[in-house]
Structures are given as structure tokens and as C-alpha cells.
Amino acid sequence: MTSGDHPARPGEVSKAMVSHAIAPRSSGRPWTFYVLLTVFVLYVLALYGPMICIYILSFQDVRGGLVFPMKGLSLHWFVDLFTQVRTGDVKGAFERSVKLAVIVTVITVVVSFLAGLAFRRRFRGDGVVFYLMIGSLVAPGLVLSLGVGLLLHFIGVEGSWYTSAVGAQLSWTLPFGVLVMFAVMSRFDRAWEEAAYDLGATRWQAIRLVVVPILAPGIVAVALFGFTLSYDEFARTLQTAGSLNTLPLEIWTMTLNVTSPSLYALGTVTTIISFIIIAVCLGSIALIQKRRASNVPAY
């Protein structure tokens, strides 16, 4: 915002207004800036502080407990996590969760992209599709999970993490993906596509050579949503994953049974995976934008 709003005494009003109009951003920050800066800093501290605490606590040695102070420094609990029977099949859960997230990501990207193309203009029944999507997004996860579980029960099919859980997670990642796609496509200038058609491109060529390259950063963003929402999804997977656990289900079981820092070690490991994915996605978006900026031909 602009410089402080001086309590306007009669006669000085016009002078204050003139200074606003001419150099609105020249003088110091208003007091509200410092108040809101404090709010923001406290928010970010509360956002990251607790997470950082458990990362630190996961590096304790064998004497370690669930609270500070730190007792020793070692990788004991990480080893414990992957070798102990009582912590369950963490390694298998990891593999399943990553594979599941990859499957869900690929489907989410393709389907959201196509739906995004469709929603660029009105078609018969578009409102119904839109509200179905919103419904799928806000429906309580466990209710859907229960429904899918009962459905499988009725038709006599055994659910598994690579079939029914994929579908259940898609009912959550797809609406997100399509909403992100809306935001991405609203900035897309259709003139580029029309130009491709005018130059004789087929529909498929126009999409492959014009639309996809231009929308690439947004598509990466959809992939980021698809992967992370699936990788961390809990309620919808609960009744649909069959007999083998995914990682969030494993963590859930551990929060109820395990009272050692190996729980924190698992938190640290899974967060590292999340951070790698986030960094790769945000990094490639930045790279695409940068390459694009430097590729502008000189006229």
C-alpha cells in the first residue's frame, strides 16, 4: 500500500492528497506493514517450526524419546524403521505409494488436460459435469471410501491398491487437476490455436505442437497436484486399498501403535520424497519459463 494516511487536518488535506498522488510509494512503510509482517512471519514459523522439530528429533540415538531435549545423534531410528517388524512393512508401503502416485499422476494429467480443453467453451450438460466434479471434491473421503468398498463387496471383486484405490484417489485428484487446468487455460490465447488451424494443422497437430508446449508449465503444476495429493491421500484409500497398506495408511497405523522416534523418522523420509517432487516440479516450471524468456526472437 502507499505511505501512511496522515490524519487530515482542515487545510492540509489537499497537500496530503497531492503527496499521495505524485509519489505514493516514496516514503516509509505504514505501521500496518509491520503488524502484518509480524503476522506473516509468525504464520510461516508455525507452518514450518513443528515439522522441523520432528526432523531434528528423528536423528536421536537409541535413548531418544518423543520430546526435546535431543538424546544423542544417530541414524538409529531410520534403521529401526526399515528393519523392525513392529513398524510394519514400511519399505513395501513406500514402493506401493510411489507406484500408485505415478499411475494417478499420469491419468490425472491426461484427463484434466482433455477436460480443460472441453470446458473452454460451453457444451450441453457442462453445468452437470462441473457440479459432479465439485461434489466429488467436497464429498467426505471416508463416505466415498465406504461406497467404493461396498460396491466392490456387492459385485464380488477384491479391491487392491492398483485398481480400486487408483479410482478412489482419482475422484479427488481429478477435480483438483481440472480446477488448476481452468486457471492455466484461462490465460491461453486461442488465437495461437486458430492460427495453427488456418495454417492447415489437424486438431491433433494443433494440440501437440501448439497447445501443449504453451501450457507446459501449467501441466507440470497439475502433475505436482496429482502426485502429492495421491502420495498423501488417506481417507479415500482406507477402504479401497485391499489388504496391502499404502504409506499414509502405514503412518496412520503407526500413530496409533508406535511411540518411538521411528515415527518421526518415517515423517522425515516421506517429507524428503515430497520435497524432491516439489523441487523437481517447481524447478522445471522455472526452467521452462526461463528458456522461453531467452528464446524470444529479436525482431
Next chain:
Amino acid sequence: MAARDGAFGWLYISPLMLVLVPFFVAPILVVLAASFFQSDGFGGIITTPTLQNYFEIFTSGLTFNLYLETVKFTVLTWLFSLIIGFWVAYFLVFHVRSPLLAIGLFLLCTVPFWTSNIIRMISWIPLLGKEGLINMALQRLGVIHQPLEFLLFSGFSVVVAYVHQLTIFMIVPIFNAMARIDKRAVEAALDAGASRFDIVRLIVLPLSKNGIALGSIFVVSIVMGDFFVIKVMSGGGSASVVGALYEDVGVLQYPSAAASAVVLTIVVTLLVTAILRTVDVRKEIAR
């Protein structure tokens, strides 16, 4: 062009429908059907229509208490995430002068959204516990002599965990709405002698109404449909609608679980519809 697009509209939307129909529409219908059936007590379902499940829900005093408890947490979470989310978004849009820095700080706020919710929830334990950081610090400073018991495994820690997880759902849509506000409107108001408070009340608040509504839909529907935060963070002290539903599933009482799922879905739908009435969300998202 138009004819070609009309035909392709449904072709492009069909993969989405191929997911939504079997994994959203069908499960909801199955739950609805199951809610009118009876349980055989062993996880099986007897397909004799009955209203017994609903009768039990509406005559049980427990139901009312569960909804009261859940609504209490929903309202508290909504209120705090709205207040924090609004001012964080306001700070980023109107106080950070460099757009690049604003985007950077915005991303800083969104990164935890892409990490595990359960891990973010349990990360409060070493802070809020009886021997946690906050109690230790307060005792060392001499502010308190006995550890504060209400910090962890209480209603307090439930709200803390929810606000921690869900404020981002307020920040993103409110940030988007505020970023679209024409800065010249604010300048004009300043020139016309508006105070900073007037600007928030008369310009920023009305123009970010859609973002607030969108964020509210997310927060309300997530808290109403959640059970694990309440279960873990209250230490078993508080129950929730979905928590009770999950216990029914645990003892294989599918029909009564289905009935309370139907009632919950109706309540959430009514809440979301009430919020949707205040704004045109589709216009907000798609423009």
C-alpha cells in the same frame, strides 16, 4: 468451429466422466441403497428395505452431540483460518512491493500443502506435549509452575492442527481474488480520503468475497468429513461424526454406517450450497 467443438466437448470430457461415474456417483448411490438395508451382524447385508437405520440416528441423543462437537470444531477452524488466511493474503498482495518476492513468499506458504497431512499433525506433539517445548519454555521463564495440560490431546490441539493444515485453502483463493483487484481503485479511494480501514472494509473485503467463499467451502467440507485429526489430537477425548461412522465400519455395521454417511453428506451438501449461494464459484474459477 463451433460445431466441431460441440461434438468434441463430450469426447474430451468422457474420460473424466469414466472416473466420476464409477468412483463418485456409483459409490454414493451404493451408500444410499445400503442405508435402507439391514445388517446380518457379520458384515453381510440383508436386502430387506427398512428405515430402522435412520430411525436410530434421529432418535439417538448421541447424534446431536456428535454434530454439535463437529460443528464446533468446523466453526472454530473456519474462523481462525479465515482471519489468518485473509491477513496473510492481504500482506502478500498489498504490502509486498516486488511481485516476484510476493510469488516466492506465496510458494513458501503452499509448500507444506504438498506434504503429508498426518506428519504435519503429529509434528505438534513435541511442541504441545506435557514435556513439550512450549511447556518447558514457559516453566523455565517462570510464567507457569505446572505444565499446561490443555495444550495437547484437547480441543485446543485439534483446532491448532486443523488451522495448521487448512489455512492454505483460505490463502490461495483469497490471494487470487485480491491479486485481481485493480490497484487504481485503492489509490482512488486513498485520494478521496478513505482511511486504511475503509479500504479494507469497502474495497478489499467485497472484492475478495468470492475467494473467501471458495476457501470456506474447502475448510468446512474437509473438517466436517475428517476424523483422524480429531481422533489423534484430542487423545480420544472428542468424537466426530465421521469418527463414529468409522467405528461402525470397524465392527462391520455397514448399513448404519451408510445411513450416517448419507445424513452427513446431506448436511455437507446443504452447507456448501449455502456458501455457493453467496457467489458464482464457477465464474470465479473459470475466468
